[in-house]
Structures are given as structure tokens and as C-alpha cells.
Amino acid sequence: xxxxxFKEKGVSLEKQKFTWRxxxxxxxxxxxxxAFTRVRIIxxxxxxxxxxxxxxxxxxxxxxxxxxxxxxRRVEQHQQTMVNWLLPADLSPLETTIGFEQVAIEVTAxxxxxxxxxxxxxxxxxxxxxxxxxMYRFAALYDRMGGGDANDLLQNYTDIMPGRPTxxxxxxxxxxxxxxYDKNVAEPLTKLHAVTIMAAENQTHDYxxxxxxxxxxxxxxxxxxxxxxxxxxxxxxxxxxxDANETWMEKWLMHExxxxxxxxSCSEYETNPRIKKIWDRCLDYELGHLHYVMELxxxxxxxxxxxxxxxxxxxxxxxTSHREFVRETLEAEVDLRASGPDFVDxxxxxxxxxxxxxQLNSEGSPSETVAAGYTWMPGTELTAGxxxxxxxx
Amino acid sequence: xxxxxTRESMTEVGGNRTGIxxxxxxxxxxxxxxxxxxxxxxxxxxxxxxxxxxxxKEGFPIGSLPTAPFGTEGKLDEDAMGMxxxxxxxxxxxxxxxxxxRLYDALLNKCETLGxxxxxxxxxxxxxxxxxxxxxxxxLNESITELGGDPTVQSPCADVAAVASMGIMQVLMDPxxxxxxxxxxxxxxxxxxxxxWEMLIDVAEDLGHTELSDKFTEALNNEQKHxxxxxxxxxxxxxxxx
Numbered sequence: 001x002x003x004x005x006f007k008e009k010g011v012s013l014e015k016q017k018f019t020w021r022x023x024x025x026x027x028x029x030x031x032x033x034x035a036f037t038r039v040r041i042i043x044x045x046x047x048x049x050x051x052x053x054x055x056x057x058x059x060x061x062x063x064x065x066x067x068x069x070x071x072x073r074r075v076e077q078h079q080q081t082m083v084n085w086l087l088p089a090d091l092s093p094l095e096t097t098i099g100f101e102q103v104a105i106e107v108t109a110x111x112x113x114x115x116x117x118x119x120x121x122x123x124x125x126x127x128x129x130x131x132x133x134x135m136y137r138f139a140a141l142y143d144r145m146g147g148g149d150a151n152d153l154l155q156n157y158t159d160i161m162p163g164r165p166t167x168x169x170x171x172x173x174x175x176x177x178x179x180x181y182d183k184n185v186a187e188p189l190t191k192l193h194a195v196t197i198m199a200a201e202n203q204t205h206d207y208x209x210x211x212x213x214x215x216x217x218x219x220x221x222x223x224x225x226x227x228x229x230x231x232x233x234x235x236x237x238x239x240x241x242x243d244a245n246e247t248w249m250e251k252w253l254m255h256e257x258x259x260x261x262x263x264x265s266c267s268e269y270e271t272n273p274r275i276k277k278i279w280d281r282c283l284d285y286e287l288g289h290l291h292y293v294m295e296l297x298x299x300x301x302x303x304x305x306x307x308x309x310x311x312x313x314x315x316x317x318x319x320t321s322h323r324e325f326v327r328e329t330l331e332a333e334v335d336l337r338a339s340g341p342d343f344v345d346x347x348x349x350x351x352x353x354x355x356x357x358x359q360l361n362s363e364g365s366p367s368e369t370v371a372a373g374y375t376w377m378p379g380t381e382l383t384a385g386x387x388x389x390x391x392x393x
Numbered sequence: 394x395x396x397x398x399t400r401e402s403m404t405e406v407g408g409n410r411t412g413i414x415x416x417x418x419x420x421x422x423x424x425x426x427x428x429x430x431x432x433x434x435x436x437x438x439x440x441x442x443x444x445x446x447x448x449x450k451e452g453f454p455i456g457s458l459p460t461a462p463f464g465t466e467g468k469l470d471e472d473a474m475g476m477x478x479x480x481x482x483x484x485x486x487x488x489x490x491x492x493x494x495r496l497y498d499a500l501l502n503k504c505e506t507l508g509x510x511x512x513x514x515x516x517x518x519x520x521x522x523x524x525x526x527x528x529x530x531x532x533l534n535e536s537i538t539e540l541g542g543d544p545t546v547q548s549p550c551a552d553v554a555a556v557a558s559m560g561i562m563q564v565l566m567d568p569x570x571x572x573x574x575x576x577x578x579x580x581x582x583x584x585x586x587x588x589x590w591e592m593l594i595d596v597a598e599d600l601g602h603t604e605l606s607d608k609f610t611e612a613l614n615n616e617q618k619h620x621x622x623x624x625x626x627x628x629x630x631x632x633x634x635x
Contacts, residue, residue: 026448026451026453027453029453029454029455029456030455030456030552031455031456031547031548031549031552032456032457032618088455089556090455090552090553090555091555092555092556092559106552137423143494143564145495145562146492146495146555146562147488147491147493147494147495149545149547151545152545152546154546215563215566215567216562216563216564216566216567216568217566218568220566254611378545379534379544379545380491382491382494382527382530382531383531383534383544385531386524386527386528386531
């Protein structure tokens with residue numbers, strides 16, 4: 001089904017209420033719920049986090065908008081709590097990390113496949129191969145440090161193998177900045193995609209920065225340090241594709257539309273009826289936010305929000321396995337590198353990025369160390385049989 | 394009141410800073426402050442207990458048993474239920490032995506690195522235990538497969554055991570912990586492991602899997618030796634410091 005966002009008004013802002021019991025409901029099951037339910041929870045937590053982050057930035061630059069921003073932001077805060085608290089306590093920080101990377105792979109793949117702008121699609125495919133590699137590195141850590149099988153979390157949907165090696169993902173900051181879409185000609189879906197993926201990557205960065213120090217293992221601490229640095233690069237990349245000429249009100253409107261679009265997508269695919277009710281409730285609340293901001297947009301900018309927003313929402317995010325798409329992308333584009341906003345062959349990798357990563361990796365590469373000789377196999381690599389232990393290995 | 398917590402008084406103390414006796418002057422101020430305050434609500438822990446009880450009563454489980462075959466009337470028949478429980482416990486033991494292998498890998502690395510000659514295990518001792526843990530993991534893998542189960546399943550008991558033992562891995566992986574501290578953590582694992590094998594043998598016998606029961610008894614014998622060794626090494630190291 002499609003959703004007419006001008007006709008569907010959702011729940012008005014003043015009727016959006018929570019109690020602590022609303023926000024802290026029974027969590028999902030790590031073992032019984034579909035992996036994509038976890039993917040949706042992690043994604044939507046990231047998008048709500050972005051809603052709060054954007055709202056604070058906007059408030060700091062716009063005195064007149066502070067009150068309406070504060071009202072909507074409070075609801076976003078409580079929605080984020082309700083969503084994020086659906087993750088269960090038996091999901092360890094490393095297991096949650098594997099969930100974060102599954103989001104980065106499957107959601108980015110869906111976005112890359114649907115993106116109407118070929119350059120933007122290339123940007124997503126470029127980032128996708130890097131997150132794909134992170135999954136492999138974290139799976140090796142999970143197997144070798146804790147004796148766990150990452151596929152218990154991934155449920156066969158997502159491959160575990162090297163992508164563009166994390167050790168070569170480190171780039172000079174100038175090579176993380178991309179060309180941006182033109183706000184006047186870009187399709188609404190291009191804008192929705194960009195805010196979605198930027199938000200997801202930013203939250204991944206923040207999560208790794210929070211949990212990295214919780215690990216006792218120095219190799220784990222190093223790996224989180226390294227991959228958090230790449231997530232910072234990814235956030236830099238994805239925020240650069242968004243037109244910085246958009247007004248604050250245009251950005252606010254697109255943020256609300258992005259949340260509507262994603263909750264709509266979650267609801268369309270959700271297999272757990274209890275969680276689907278939460279997506280539907282959030283969708284109704286976000287529609288309320290969107291209409292509130294539409295009215296504000298008319299007052300502040302004296303323009304019709306229909307200039308920016310699609311009449312009906314695009315097809316929902318495809319919360320399914322993208323194995324073939326990812327493998328094809330890997331085969332064709334693993335050797336791409338970034339030179340400023342352009343994607344180039346390995347042979348044209350800019351000197352500044354080579355020098356940057358050589359210095360950073362000069363005392364060793366955590367992502368290479370953790371996965372040396374690692375090939376995923378069902379039930380962990382110990383299933384292969386007892387081997388003579390190599391000292392220091 | 395001017396606090397005694399001046400920069401000078403705070404830098405005088407060296408070593409462990411926890412405990413109220415570390416800075417008696419500050420402690421006196423702290424006690425005075427606490428005595429001036431009143432709770433915002435009367436009562437005790439029963440309120441939080443009641444709140445927790447609400448969530449318990451909702452009845453959401455951690456997860457389902459690895460297999461839940463239904464009988465003809467749509468109910469779990471007795472045999473199927475017994476097998477599901479057995480597979481759940483086998484999965485738990487499998488995950489534990491797999492983690493145990495990694496625990497000993499970590500302890501070996503620490504002992505090799507520190508190379509201390511205090512009382513305790515030799516590298517060869519630890520390698521033997523490590524390989525036995527690994528062989529037990531493979532035995533369980535094989536046993537689950539023979540029974541028609543999937544050894545890659547993470548059962549509810551395996552999941553809960555992983556949560557319960559998360560701290561053991563943290564102790565072993567921490568570069569700052571001593572061999573003695575690691576042995577203390579491993580002792581927790583070995584005690585649990587011994588009890589786990591005993592239960593597995595009981596279940597196997599009850600369900601008539603005598604061949605498996607024999608193999609598990611052999612594994613228990615190994616684990617009993619591990620436990621005795623760890624207790625001895627730990628005790629020797631602690632006593633050597635007295």
C-alpha cells in the first residue's frame with residue numbers, strides 16, 4: 001500500500017503522550033524474533049537519535065523555532081526510548097554491533113538499489129562494501145574472543161566475508177567529502193535516502209564510541225577504535241551528499257518526512273504483531289509531527305510544503321536479504337577508492353589518503369589482526385577440529 | 394561550610410581510593426550530608442520488587458526451545474518434550490565448552506606472556522585442558538547432530554549461560570588481571586561445568602541414551618580433573634603469598 005502524507009494526519013502533537021511503562025515495554029527475543037525486527041529497531045533508534053540531534057542543532061541557530069522544536073523533540077526522545085528499549089539485555093554489546101552492521105548492509109543495499117540518482121547510488125554502494133567488511137571483522141572477534149557464531153544473529157540473511165578491507169578504508173578527510181544533490185532538482189526519495197543513511201551511520205559511530213571502552217580485550221578495544229573512525233568518515237560522507245543550501249525549515253520538514261517514511265516501511269514489513277503496533281503508533285505520531293511542521297513551514301517560509309514532499313510515499317525500504325546485490329557490488333567495485341568526490345580505480349588512490357592510512361596503520365592494523373586467517377563457518381571456527389595451538393597466535 | 398576537600402587533601406592519598414576511610418575528613422562531611430536528607434518517598438525495596446513483578450507476570454520468555462515438535466493433538470508429547478529439554482541442555486554445554494576453549498586460549502596467552510614461575514599450571518597443563526575443552530565441544534556437536542538436532546542453534550539455556558558467564562571472559566581478556574585472578578574466574582567456570590555435565594548425564598540416562606551417557610561420563614571425569622587442578626593451582630598461588 002502507499003501512504004498519502006497530505007491526507008493522513010496521524011495523531012496531533014498535543015495528544016502524543018507516554019508513560020514510563022509505555023517506553024519500557026517487554027523487549028524482543030534475541031532468539032525468536034526475526035533478524036529484521038532487530039534491524040528495524042536499531043535503524044529507528046538511529047533515526048530518532050538524528051531527530052533529536054538535528055532538533056538541538058536547529059534550536060541553537062534559530063531562537064524563534066526553539067519552542068516548537070522543544071515540543072516535538074520531547075516526543076522524539078520518548079519515541080527513541082520506546083524503540084531502543086526493545087533490545088533485550090541478553091543481546092551483548094558485541095552482538096548488538098553485529099546487528100548494527102546488518103542494518104548498514106541490508107538497509108544501505110535497499111537504498112542503493114532504489115536510489116534514482118546514479119551518483120548517489122554509487123556513494124551508497126561505496127559505503128556498503130566498507131560496512132560489509134566490518135561485519136566480517138566483528139564476526140571474527142565474536143568467534144575468537146567469546147566463542148560465538150555471528151550467524152545466530154544474522155539468521156542466514158547476510159554473508160560473512162571480507163569486503164573492502166577496513167585497513168584501507170582510512171582516508172584523508174578531503175577524500176570523504178562527496179558532491180551533494182541539488183535541492184531544487186533532486187527527487188524526494190533521494191533526500192529521504194540521504195537523511196536515513198546519514199542518521200544510521202551517525203548512530204553507529206556514537207554507539208561504538210560508547211561501548212568500545214566496555215571491552216576488556218585490548219584487541220576488541222582497538223577494533224572498535226578503528227571501526228568507529230570509519231563510521232565517523234561515513235557520517236562525514238553521508239552528510240556531505242545533502243544540499244547544505246537547504247533552509248533550516250526545509251531540513252526539518254525532510255527529517256519529519258524521513259521518519260514517516262521509515263516507520264511506514266517498518267510497519268509494512270514487521271512480522272511481530274506486538275512490535276508492528278509500536279511502528280504504527282510511531283507512524284501516527286510522526287504524521288502528526290509532519291503536519292505540524294508543514295503548517296510552520298507555510299508560516300515561516302510562506303511556501304507550500306508540497307514543493308518538497310511527495311504526494312504519496314515511495315515504496316517502503318526493502319527489509320529483506322540483498323545477498324546477490326551485495327555480491328555483485330563486491331565483485332565489481334571492491335577496488336574502488338575515493339578521490340575527493342570522485343570514485344576511482346585503486347591505481348588512482350590519492351597520495352594524501354595513502355599517507356594518512358600508512359601512518360595510522362604504522363603500528364599495526366586491528367582489523368587485520370583480529371581476522372588473520374579467519375573464514376566463517378557454522379558453529380564457529382572451532383567446529384573445524386582440534387588444531388595444535390601456535391604460540392602467540 | 395568550607396569543604397575539607399581541597400586540592401591538597403585530595404592529592405595526598407595514594408593507591409586504592411575506594412572506601413570511606415580513605416579520606417576521613419571528607420567522610421565526615423559525607424555522613425553529615427546524608428543524615429540531613431530525607432527520602433522523597435516512604436517505603437523500601439518492595440516498591441521496585443512490585444514493579445519488577447509486573448514485567449515477570451507478562452510472561453515473555455528469553456526464547457524457545459531448539460525443537461518443539463508437536464504431537465497429533467497439537468500438544469507436545471512426552472518424548473518430544475524430553476528431547477527438547479535434552480537438546481536445550483546439550484546446546485548450553487556446547488556453548489560453554491566452546492567458550493571454555495577460548496577462556497583457556499586467553500589464559501595460555503597470559504601465562505606465556507608473563508612467564509612467571511610461581512606455583513601454578515605449566516603451559517603444557519593448560520594446553521591439555523584447552524584441547525580437552527575443545528574435544529568436549531566437538532563431542533557435543535556430534536551428539537546433537539546424531540540426535541537430529543542442529544548444533545548451530547543457540548538454545549535458551551545456552552543464551553542464559555552466555556549471559557551468566559560474560560564476566561568470566563572479561564576477567565580473562567583483561568591485560569591487567571593476574572594469573573591468580575584469572576584462575577579464580579576459571580574456577581567459577583569449572584564448577585559450573587562440572588555440575589552441567591552431571592546434569593547432562595542424568596538427563597541422557599533418563600531418556601535411555603546410555604551410549605551418550607558413557608561418553609559424557611568420560612567428559613565429566615576430565616572436567617573433575619580440571620576442577621581439582623584449578624583449585625590446587627589457585628590455592629597454591631594464594632597460599633604462597635601469605
